[in-house]
Amino acid sequence: MASGTDGIAVRKLMTQLEFMDISSIASAFIGAQAGQAQLAVAAKILKMNADQEASVAKLLEAAQANFNQLANVAAGIGTTLDITV
Numbered sequence: 791m792a793s794g795t796d797g798i799a800v801r802k803l804m805t806q807l808e809f810m811d812i813s814s815i816a817s818a819f820i821g822a823q824a825g826q827a828q829l830a831v832a833a834k835i836l837k838m839n840a841d842q843e844a845s846v847a848k849l850l851e852a853a854q855a856n857f858n859q860l861a862n863v864a865a866g867i868g869t870t871l872d873i874t875v
């Protein structure tokens with residue numbers, strides 16, 4: 791059971807909450823929504839970065855595989871290639 795001063799403090803707080811300004815509530819709600827939107831954008835950017843890193847890793851692996859195939863080619867092959875039309 792709350793003592794006399796605690797009960798007064800609780801009633802005072804409840805009175806303040808009852809008369810809370812509607813614009814304050816709306817502002818807090820809009821701020822929360824903006825925060826959620828920012829988090830969603832940040833998550834999307836992180837996912838895109840992770841996808842790009844995976845793509846770069848695959849590209850480097852493919853380049854290494856191609857380089858390894860070309861390493862077995864005899865010396866001088868392709869040095870005098872004529873590509874004129």
